[in-house]
Amino acid sequence: MIVTIDGVAASGKSSVSGGVARALGVPFISSGLLYRAATLLGLEARLDLHSAPALLAHLHTHPLRLEPLAQGNRVWQEGRELTDELHSSRVDRGVSVVAVLPEVRAWVDAQLRALPSPFVAEGRDMGTNVFPHAGAKFYLTASPHIRAQRRAHERPEDVPAIEAALIHRDELDRVQSAPAADAVVIDTGPLTLNGVIQTILAQLPERLRSGQVPSA
Numbered sequence: 001m002i003v004t005i006d007g008v009a010a011s012g013k014s015s016v017s018g019g020v021a022r023a024l025g026v027p028f029i030s031s032g033l034l035y036r037a038a039t040l041l042g043l044e045a046r047l048d049l050h051s052a053p054a055l056l057a058h059l060h061t062h063p064l065r066l067e068p069l070a071q072g073n074r075v076w077q078e079g080r081e082l083t084d085e086l087h088s089s090r091v092d093r094g095v096s097v098v099a100v101l102p103e104v105r106a107w108v109d110a111q112l113r114a115l116p117s118p119f120v121a122e123g124r125d126m127g128t129n130v131f132p133h134a135g136a137k138f139y140l141t142a143s144p145h146i147r148a149q150r151r152a153h154e155r156p157e158d159v160p161a162i163e164a165a166l167i168h169r170d171e172l173d174r175v176q177s178a179p180a181a182d183a184v185v186i187d188t189g190p191l192t193l194n195g196v197i198q199t200i201l202a203q204l205p206e207r208l209r210s211g212q213v214p215s216a
């Protein structure tokens with residue numbers, strides 16, 4: 001069984017997915033980390049981030065591996081762990097350019113679909129494109145200002161600069177970020193992190209809540 005949690009940038013997808021996954025006793029998958037890792041490798045190799053052939057050739061010679069641990073996802077490039085470098089402002093700025101490339105999206109999708117279920121998958125298009133047959137789908141929103149205030153604890157920039165960058169990234173990601181028609185949309189603005197997690201758990205089918213998570 002797969003649960004998808006999509007949403008706009010910094011809406012709480014990874015924090016919420018981690019909490020839901022722990023409650024269900026399954027791993028969660030943070031799809032954005034693969035786009036971020038591809039961007040980091042492209043920046044480090046000084047590649048043109050608009051060039052799918054250059055990026056894909058580099059990804060083939062420098063293979064990435066997503067490790068979907070219950071306590072948080074990690075990304076490896078052979079023996080090097082990239083995880084701590086993936087949430088820098090320079091990766092934030094470049095990642096949407098990379099994510100718009102269909103060839104890169106196909107590369108990410110193939111990696112995600114190869115992972116064994118059950119799991120909670122978070123991103124932008126988990127419920128629409130990657131796992132359209134998921135057993136339950138959610139979509140998180142919050143105003144840009146609230147998201148920027150939350151993110152200010154994690155970035156060196158001030159709230160107005162973070163808010164402007166989030167609005168810009170929302171716009172660049174707009175095409176792949178539409179909610180699935182059958183997703184439950186949750187405005188996380190008035191909710192605590194635990195409040196969002198509990199809201200989702202309460203709406204899951206009973207067979208999932210009781211921990212009887214089937215593998216397909």
Ligand SMILES: Nc1ncnc2c1ncn2[C@@H]1O[C@H](COP(=O)(O)OP(=O)(O)OP(=O)(O)O)[C@@H](O)[C@H]1O
Binds near residue numbers: 008194196
């Ligand atoms: N409902 C909430 N109330 C307060 N803080 C929250 C809430 N949800 C998430 N946060 C905080 O907001 C920040 C962003 O959350 P998180 O990183 O999970 O978002 P995200 O959607 O995965 O971000 P990104 O799209 O950039 O990967 C974190 O500091 C997280 O603790």
Ligand SMILES: Nc1ccn([C@@H]2O[C@H](COP(=O)(O)O)[C@@H](O)[C@H]2O)c(=O)n1
Binds near residue numbers: 122125176
């Ligand atoms: N399913 C997805 C997931 C992510 N992206 C792109 O990656 C960027 C970073 O993702 P975060 O979840 O870490 O914010 C995001 O801004 C998108 O450009 C995507 O396209 N599809």
